[in-house]
Amino acid sequence: MPLSETSSKQIDPSLILVVEDDDTTRLTLNKVLTKSGFKVIDAKNGQEGFSKFINESPCLILMDVMMPIMDGYAATEAIRNYEKSRAVPILMLTSQDDMGSIDHAFTSGATDFITKPINWSLLSQRVKYAINSSLIEDQLRASQSQLMYAQKLAKLGYWEWDAKADQVTGTSSAFELFGIPNQADVTLEQFFSNIIPKDLPLIQQAIADASQGYNDIQVSFRVLHHDSSLSHVDCLGEVSFDEHGDISKITGSAQDISRLHKAETLIDYQSSHDKLTDLANRSFFNKNLMNFIKETNPDKYSATVILDIDRFKKINDNLGQENGDALLRTVAQRLKKVTREDDFVARLGSDEFAILIKNAEDAQELNLSLSRIFHDISKAYNVKDQELFITFSIGISIINQDGDQASELIAHANIARSQAKLNGGNQFLFYQAEMNAESKEQLMLENDLRKALDRNEIEVYYQPQIDGHSLKPYGAEALVRWKHPTEGTISPGVFIPMAESNGMIVNIGRFVLENAIKEAENWHANGFDEMRIAVNLSGRQFSSSNLIKEVQEVLQNTTLPAKYLDLEITESLAMSNADHNISILKGLKAMGVSLSIDDFGTGYSSLAYLHSFPIDAIKIDRSFIDNLESQEGQAIVRTILAMADSLSLKVVAEGIEEEFHVSFLQNKNCDIFQGFMFGKPMPADEFQQYLKSQKTP
Numbered sequence: 001m002p003l004s005e006t007s008s009k010q011i012d013p014s015l016i017l018v019v020e021d022d023d024t025t026r027l028t029l030n031k032v033l034t035k036s037g038f039k040v041i042d043a044k045n046g047q048e049g050f051s052k053f054i055n056e057s058p059c060l061i062l063m064d065v066m067m068p069i070m071d072g073y074a075a076t077e078a079i080r081n082y083e084k085s086r087a088v089p090i091l092m093l094t095s096q097d098d099m100g101s102i103d104h105a106f107t108s109g110a111t112d113f114i115t116k117p118i119n120w121s122l123l124s125q126r127v128k129y130a131i132n133s134s135l136i137e138d139q140l141r142a143s144q145s146q147l148m149y150a151q152k153l154a155k156l157g158y159w160e161w162d163a164k165a166d167q168v169t170g171t172s173s174a175f176e177l178f179g180i181p182n183q184a185d186v187t188l189e190q191f192f193s194n195i196i197p198k199d200l201p202l203i204q205q206a207i208a209d210a211s212q213g214y215n216d217i218q219v220s221f222r223v224l225h226h227d228s229s230l231s232h233v234d235c236l237g238e239v240s241f242d243e244h245g246d247i248s249k250i251t252g253s254a255q256d257i258s259r260l261h262k263a264e265t266l267i268d269y270q271s272s273h274d275k276l277t278d279l280a281n282r283s284f285f286n287k288n289l290m291n292f293i294k295e296t297n298p299d300k301y302s303a304t305v306i307l308d309i310d311r312f313k314k315i316n317d318n319l320g321q322e323n324g325d326a327l328l329r330t331v332a333q334r335l336k337k338v339t340r341e342d343d344f345v346a347r348l349g350s351d352e353f354a355i356l357i358k359n360a361e362d363a364q365e366l367n368l369s370l371s372r373i374f375h376d377i378s379k380a381y382n383v384k385d386q387e388l389f390i391t392f393s394i395g396i397s398i399i400n401q402d403g404d405q406a407s408e409l410i411a412h413a414n415i416a417r418s419q420a421k422l423n424g425g426n427q428f429l430f431y432q433a434e435m436n437a438e439s440k441e442q443l444m445l446e447n448d449l450r451k452a453l454d455r456n457e458i459e460v461y462y463q464p465q466i467d468g469h470s471l472k473p474y475g476a477e478a479l480v481r482w483k484h485p486t487e488g489t490i491s492p493g494v495f496i497p498m499a500e501s502n503g504m505i506v507n508i509g510r511f512v513l514e515n516a517i518k519e520a521e522n523w524h525a526n527g528f529d530e531m532r533i534a535v536n537l538s539g540r541q542f543s544s545s546n547l548i549k550e551v552q553e554v555l556q557n558t559t560l561p562a563k564y565l566d567l568e569i570t571e572s573l574a575m576s577n578a579d580h581n582i583s584i585l586k587g588l589k590a591m592g593v594s595l596s597i598d599d600f601g602t603g604y605s606s607l608a609y610l611h612s613f614p615i616d617a618i619k620i621d622r623s624f625i626d627n628l629e630s631q632e633g634q635a636i637v638r639t640i641l642a643m644a645d646s647l648s649l650k651v652v653a654e655g656i657e658e659e660f661h662v663s664f665l666q667n668k669n670c671d672i673f674q675g676f677m678f679g680k681p682m683p684a685d686e687f688q689q690y691l692k693s694q695k696t697p
Contacts, residue, residue: 013131017058018042019049019075020093021067028120029062036124046075047562050590053079054552058088060131063110065094065101070590073108078590080109081583082548086138087111089130093118155256161188163247177233177254179225196222196230203235210239211247220257232261274347276325277332285346285354289406292344296399297359301366305355305373306413307394310425312351313500315390317539317572319383326383327390338376340369354410370396374428393421394428402431446498448484453507457483460515461681464690465534465652466673468665473694474672475532475566478516479681480508500540509541514554519684521560528691534566536598539573548587555591562592566617570599574613582612589614596652600640611647617671618644622655625675628664641668 016038020026030040041056043049046063047070053061061079065072076090092105095116105113111130114123157174161167167184168191175182179194192203199221206219217237222230237252272284280288289304296302309315309331316324328351335345335353344356355373360366374394381388395416403409416431423429452458462476482490499505513535520533541547555562567588574581574597585595597610600618620640627633637653644651653665656675665673679690 012039012057013059013135015039015041015056015058016127017049017052017056017061019044019046019061019067019072020064021045022064025064025093025116025118029118029123032120032123033127036127038124038127046070046072046078047590047592049075050078050082051552051556053088054082054549059134060127061088061090062114062127063090063092065092065105069592073104074590076105076108076110078587081586082590086141087134089134091126091130157254159191159252159254161191161250161252163249174254177223177231177256179223194223194225196224198222206237207247207250210237210250213241213245215239217250217252230258231256232258274332277329277347279332279336279353280344280346282346282348282354285344285348285356286406286410288344288346289356289409292356292358293399293404293406293409298400300359300361301363302359302399303357303366303370304397304399304409304413305357305370305394305428306348306396306410306417307353307355307377307392307428308417308421309351310391310393310421313497314572315388316351317570319386320575323383323386327381327388330381330383331377334377334381335373338373354413366398370394370428378426391426392428393417393425395420395431396428397431445484445487445490445495446502449482449495449498449504450502452482452484453504453511455485457485458508458511459483459683460512460519461683462516462519462687463674463681464679464687465532466678468653468670468673471662471673473528473531473691475534475564476520476687477534477568477674478512478519478536480512481681500538503540505538505540506544509536509538510550510554512536513551515684517554517558517560517565519687520564521558522684522688523691524560524564526688526691530564531691532564532566532594533560534568534596536568539570542569542573542581542584547584548591551588551593552591555593563594566594566596568596568598568619571597572599578612582614585614615649617650617652619652619654622675625653625655625661628661634664637665638668641670645669 014037016033018026018029018033018040020029020042021044026042026044030042033040041052041058043052045067049061049063050070052058063072063076067075070078072092072094076092079088079090089111090109092110092113093116094101094105094113102113111134112126114126155173155177157171157177159168159170159174159178162169166187168186168188170182172182175186178191180186180191192200195203202219202221206217210217215238217235217239220232220234223233224230234255234257235252236254237250239247240249240251242248272281272287273279274281292302312324315327319327328347331351331353332345332347335355339345339355339357342358344358346354348354357366357369360369374392377392378389381390395413395418397403397409397412397416399409402412412431416429420427420429459481461479461481463479464473465475465477466472467474480492480496482492482495484490496505499508516533516535520531523529523531537547544550551567555565569581574585589595594616595614596617596619597613597615598619599621618640620637624633624636624640628637641651650671652672652674653661653670654674656662656665656673656677658677661675662673662677682690
């Protein structure tokens, strides 16, 4: 934990941002402040001001209230949402001196306000005072943070024993450490009365040693408090003697070291066990497996089993991290119940578990054990009153048959598990030598993906989006494709999970965003100046602290107005950390882009949260469109459309492939259609030809 937080960008203490739509006022402010020695940058509206704030980091902002595009209140709120490490002073310029406007300014995050007409002779002094106050506030914030941190860490108390009067005095924290009320006339015996009997001789012996001429005391002991809690205390003391050589007083300090003691006590256990599930961890499993191999009975059948949950990432996104962790704990408990007492169960990481099945009498008994485990862990799980059915991919390697080293057996079991997953999951497979070749192919493909961007193998395709009323082109969704030089087109279902796993998705996402905006810019230049472009944000992109900055940089390098860019995030991603994500979405929204929730209906949205999200549209998941011919499917789609209408949100329907879909959705006033019926995803040049064929400039 840092003692204080500061902005990573250097703040120029003389740089002022003026956000004012009136040319005369803005020019006058610039001249007056420049004459007073300040550097001034300016903006004509709140959206432009927010952009310059991000790029320039001024030390103070003068913000007009009433402006076009984005007013001062919204711009101020966007700035406060963006930078929370320091409170840059924002002085609101307003001709409205009613209390309601002033309250609105402060609620939005303003530091102070200046009424118009401006008193130019006092302006510079007001600005200097606000900057100085801000610097003092920053210093105070840092000092308070340091003090709070020190107090949290210290847990120190001071005490002193007057040996002649047999009285102990000290700080309240010292008496609290010893579990004694801080009152007058406390004797040394009373002060030590809550030290547990087993440890009391330690402090008594230390004082006895001091009476023999030792100047220092250092001893640790345990204190039993009235609430039955036990604390570990480290005590240091300095002994003073009178002219006769007798102890006159002991001045000491006491520190609660319970956390340190607990850490020391648990360190061995924690180093060998998984914190979430309390199962053995990877290193302990490896150690146990190595030891077992050394003494294994060659006449018995023993196996290394590696398993993981199919589609766990999607399950975890939908459930949320807390419920996802609860599911993993439940799986761990189930594994311990269904394995034999001599078998060894571990969690290797994330949703990956391992079992060491020991000393089955023959292959039949080993198969029966595996079948029983597979059957029992496939039963329903209850997580927070939800019944879940999950499946597993399981790989098995036989000890001595498939290897005689722990690393080799684990690697082979992993290869078999990967093959089980490629086969669709929900099965267990024994390792076979030919599986190695397939595993190497997968590794080669991942290596090729790391070079794909540099080799220009990644392309952006565009699928038309159609106005639901006129059936004319409305925009397009940008979709990524990989043209492998030898394997041909690689399915996104194959390489996107790879990219998410190895982090390449961040670079690929930036590439798609840049190229999609550039292509939309071309559409506008060719006369299709109302066309929109939709770009998906991955989970890794959205969790990046630089997302707002990156989007801002891309928008600055294009002539495409921000309002024609639609950024999409999935419903499960939006809900994974709703309060935090709302803040990020508000920052993106402040740039003028549109925001959409993708795959709507597949997650666990709360209407209260959905109402709070600054979104413009929702995209109905194609699974609901596929089921549109059923009464249940129609009812679900009608409900989503009605809810969107009540929240003033546009609705995009994906997966339109039949005339019936069009007629039903048009009848229900769905806004935008997307699907193979109107066009498959196509390269940029083909999409240009598609637009020309529609003759909708």
